[in-house]
Amino acid sequence: MKSEVRVFSPGTVSNVACGFDILGFPLESIGDEMIVRKTTEKGIKIKNFSDYKLPLDISKNAASVSALALIDSLNPDFGFEIEIIKKIKPGSGIGSSGASASGCVFAINKLMGDPFTIADLIKFAMKDMENDGMFEHPDNIAPALLGGFVLVKSLSPLEIIKIPTPDDLYCTVIHPHIEIKTAYSRSILPKDVSLVNATKQIANFGSLIHSLHVSDYDLIKTSLNDHLIEKHRSKLIPNFYEVKSAALEAGALGCSISGSGPSIFALSQGIDRSMEVEQAMNKVYSGTSIEFSTHVSKIGDQGVKLI
Numbered sequence: 002m003k004s005e006v007r008v009f010s011p012g013t014v015s016n017v018a019c020g021f022d023i024l025g026f027p028l029e030s031i032g033d034e035m036i037v038r039k040t041t042e043k044g045i046k047i048k049n050f051s052d053y054k055l056p057l058d059i060s061k062n063a064a065s066v067s068a069l070a071l072i073d074s075l076n077p078d079f080g081f082e083i084e085i086i087k088k089i090k091p092g093s094g095i096g097s098s099g100a101s102a103s104g105c106v107f108a109i110n111k112l113m114g115d116p117f118t119i120a121d122l123i124k125f126a127m128k129d130m131e132n133d134g135m136f137e138h139p140d141n142i143a144p145a146l147l148g149g150f151v152l153v154k155s156l157s158p159l160e161i162i163k164i165p166t167p168d169d170l171y172c173t174v175i176h177p178h179i180e181i182k183t184a185y186s187r188s189i190l191p192k193d194v195s196l197v198n199a200t201k202q203i204a205n206f207g208s209l210i211h212s213l214h215v216s217d218y219d220l221i222k223t224s225l226n227d228h229l230i231e232k233h234r235s236k237l238i239p240n241f242y243e244v245k246s247a248a249l250e251a252g253a254l255g256c257s258i259s260g261s262g263p264s265i266f267a268l269s270q271g272i273d274r275s276m277e278v279e280q281a282m283n284k285v286y287s288g289t290s291i292e293f294s295t296h297v298s299k300i301g302d303q304g305v306k307l308i
């Protein structure tokens with residue numbers, strides 16, 4: 002059995018316009034890297050090799066909280082050292098803590114000879130959210146671990162469904178360098194929604210899932226509309242509607258907020274179109290004083306992987 006592994010753990014887009022809290026997909030071109038090795042000393046140690054400040058207290062870091070949940074259930078007579086090379090800025094809306102949690106439990110499971118299923122690993126990785134006092138919504142963790150579009154059908158019992166990803170579907174992300182805490186982004190949402198809007202949302206969500214199964218890009222385009230969340234959270238994201246209009250004019254199939262924001266994502270057919278959308282988004286933010294970064298990515302079908 003190996004004593005050290007290195008993993009890539011992808012950034013993820015959750016909600017995907019009409020699938021609030023229940024749908025997500027991983028990005029292939031942006032993610033964290035982690036080196037996890039066995040140590041003779043029991044317990045968990047964290048080392049940060051990132052440009053970002055991360056909590057080194059093992060009760061506060063997403064990677065170690067999830068790792069502790071996993072090793073608590075096996076009680077091995079050795080421990081683990083986790084080197085984190087974080088490339089996803091915390092608070093970006095593309096699943097930064099989900100990537101830490103997912104990558105870490107995946108790596109430790111490999112080092113222990115794969116005793117756990119992906120469903121088990123999702124539950125361990127979700128421990129970090131409990132710790133944060135947050136509502137559990139594994140719409141980042143499940144696609145990070147499973148790969149491709151993933152539908153979280155139920156939390157208790159945990160039921161997750163992998164949905165096919167059309168071959169030519171690409172994602173463009175623009176990440177304004179401002180931080181929006183998920184807890185705050187949830188606190189501004191209404192507790193109740195109208196029946197009319199709920200019906201429109203269900204219709205869009207059902208047709209989006211169908212369109213992914215049959216690779217119907219026209220139907221993906223008409224399904225990627227959110228009637229519940231975007232109008233509230235868009236107020237937290239500077240120039241959101243300008244970016245969205247520019248992306249759609251450049252030929253994106255749809256554009257909305259990634260997770261709880263501030264990142265904005267757009268889906269396009271083909272990498273060339275996705276890069277044109279990137280330029281259009283770029284142009285909007287270049288006219289502001291806000292720093293930002295952009296990414297174009299295929300939708301990862303594998304999720305976390307050994308590298």
Ligand code: HSE
Pocket residue numbers: 015016021022023138139140141183186187260261
């Ligand atoms: N789906 C969550 C939200 C974020 O929109 O608040 C990611 O889990």
